Amino acid sequence: MIGIRGIENLHRVGGSLKRLKRAQNKLWQGSTLEAIAEFIGVTSKGSEKFQKYLQKHQSRIPDYQNYQHLGIDIGSGAVESLIxxxxxxxxxxxxxxxxxxxxxxxxxxxxxxxxxxxxxxxx
Incomplete structure (x- = not known):
C-alpha cells in the first residue's frame, strides 16, 4: 500500500504543487501509471526516485477511493490496536x-x- 511512506516520498519530489496534488489524487484512485505520467519530463532525482518507487510497488497500491466508497476501512489503526x-x-x-x-x-x-x-x- 502506498500509505504514509508513499505520500512522504511524493512530497520529497518537490516542484509544482499542482502536479503533486494531481499525482496524489491519481494514487488515491489506484492509478499508478497515471501518477507516474505526471512526472514525465521532470528530471529531478526526487522525481526519478519516486517513479521507481511507484513502479516497484505498483501491484501493492490499492484503489483507496473505491475502498472508501465500499465502506472498507483503509486505516491500520484497528489492526495495530489488536496487535x-x-x-x-x-x-x-x-x-x-x-x-x-x-x-x-x-x-x-x-x-x-x-x-x-x-x-x-x-x-
Missing part, C-alpha cells in the same frame, strides 16, 4: 508461554471474538 492487545495478554504477569502454544491461544482468541467455538476446538 498491542494480544501482545499485552500474552505478557500476563506470572504466565509462562511456550512458543509452540501461542498459535493455539491465538486460534482460541479468534474463535471467541468471532463467536465460533468450533474454530477454536477443531482447528
Amino acid at each position: 498491542k492487545q494480544i501482545g499485552a495478554r500474552i505478557k500476563i504477569v506470572g504466565a509462562q508461554w511456550n512458543e509452540k502454544n501461542v498459535p493455539q491461544i491465538l486460534r482460541l482468541r479468534c474463535a471467541y471474538l468471532n463467536n465460533d467455538i468450533k474454530l477454536g476446538v477443531s482447528a
